[in-house]
Amino acid sequence: GAVVSQHPSWVICKSGTSVKIECRSLDFQATTMFWYRQFPKQSLMLMATSNEGSKATYEQGVEKDKFLINHASLTLSTLTVTSAHPEDSSFYICSASDRAGPDTQYFGPGTRLTVL
Amino acid sequence: KNQVEQSPQSLIILEGKNCTLQCNYTVSPFSNLRWYKQDTGRGPVSLTIMTFSENTKSNGRYTATLDADTKQSSLHITASQLSDSASYICVVSPNTGFQKLVFGTGTRLLVSP
Numbered sequence: 001g002a003v004v005s006q007h008p009s010w011v012i013c014k015s016g017t018s019v020k021i022e023c024r025s026l027d028f029q030a031t032t033m034f035w036y037r038q039f040p041k042q043s044l045m046l047m048a049t050s051n052e053g054s055k056a057t058y059e060q061g062v063e064k065d066k067f068l069i070n071h072a073s074l075t076l077s078t079l080t081v082t083s084a085h086p087e088d089s090s091f092y093i094c095s096a097s098d099r100a101g102p103d104t105q106y107f108g109p110g111t112r113l114t115v116l
Numbered sequence: 117k118n119q120v121e122q123s124p125q126s127l128i129i130l131e132g133k134n135c136t137l138q139c140n141y142t143v144s145p146f147s148n149l150r151w152y153k154q155d156t157g158r159g160p161v162s163l164t165i166m167t168f169s170e171n172t173k174s175n176g177r178y179t180a181t182l183d184a185d186t187k188q189s190s191l192h193i194t195a196s197q198l199s200d201s202a203s204y205i206c207v208v209s210p211n212t213g214f215q216k217l218v219f220g221t222g223t224r225l226l227v228s229p
Contacts, residue, residue: 004159043221044205095159107161110158
């Protein structure tokens, strides 16, 4: 149980384009979803927290207009990287919790984004 | 400031040998401490979870220990296998429901044949 999937698993795009990454909880309802970014040889950095049906809460330094998060249902959250640039190339990981708050999170397999 | 520090940063061991990874944290009070295994290019997978009142938790060849007094945890891997090569991340959850998880920087383990 508690499986989280992400799609796509990897994506390559041109600079200036937008990319959407999906995160789904397959066998539970995700009250809260989290988006992380991970650079090589570094740990996960929380970008934003979203609760179903409400606006996402972004961490300091994360541009909300650049990283659009939508949590429209209890099983799906999307992260859209708008006007992507090479410095946005990273490994993006989502996680989901079946309760409010970050205490119990189930992580997705990650999405590798490369911006050319 | 809540911090989680792990050591060593990286480690190479021979297949079949045991190893111990360390985690020191300053998060207080905390709800639970987890060890995750992260294969390259994959998301973290939970190995063990311990509340502040637990001393040890096992999951197959993985055994985690916790000393809440010294704020230290360790992950012991027994009879290592090549598939154990991965990053191991210590994560502490503060004891206030909406505070974000505190991640360690991880230990990169390479098991050599």
